[in-house]
């Protein structure tokens with residue numbers, strides 16, 4: 001992978017320094033480009049779509065930069081990893097901010113944890129879900145390679161993904177959180193791999209080594 005490149009989409013939603021520096025750590029020779037330039041994103045070998053904050057701002061920032069269509073095109077073409085708000089934006093809609101239409105790349109919705117959340121023992125759970133939680137693998141996938149089932153990853157979110165068609169991993173937090181999704185060349189995670197120690201770094205390394213599937217699944221939007 002010595003001459004390959006990874007674009008980290010920079011659309012004003014969060015400090016991408018931790019993502020870029022984690023990639024520098026694991027990406028032996030991979031060129032890491034933090035950018036909002038559509039052409040640069042489209043010509044990279046693979047793309048990371050991160051994000052922190054509120055979904056309405058996220059969608060507005062993407063649209064104002066023309067990056068909504070770029071992300072849809074990337075999803076049709078090359079390995080893409082959505083992280084946190086970047087994962088949520090891939091779905092049909094989110095309950096955050098009173099309801100927001102998202103990119104509709106993957107079927108499913110983003111839902112509020114609610115104000116009355118309890119674990120199976122009846123203990124009240126705080127929202128946001130903030131801290132380490134186990135992720136159970138739902139499928140075998142190249143991005144899970146070398147990562148033990150039920151490894152811990154770091155989460156910070158108040159809304160959770162419900163996308164039963166393409167679940168790659170789950171976490172338990174009063175409800176079943178779809179913590180990872182996989183569909184063709186798209187993988188997405190609710191947790192922050194860049195803040196998740198060795199398991200997270202391994203996932204990023206696996207992403208940089210992930211060969212693009214030959215079949216293109218998603219239609220390119222016009």
Ligand SMILES: NC(=O)CC[C@H](N)C(=O)O
Nearest residue numbers: 052053054156157158159
């Ligand atoms: N950490 C975040 O940026 C959270 C993303 C989203 N607003 C949520 O609460 O789920």
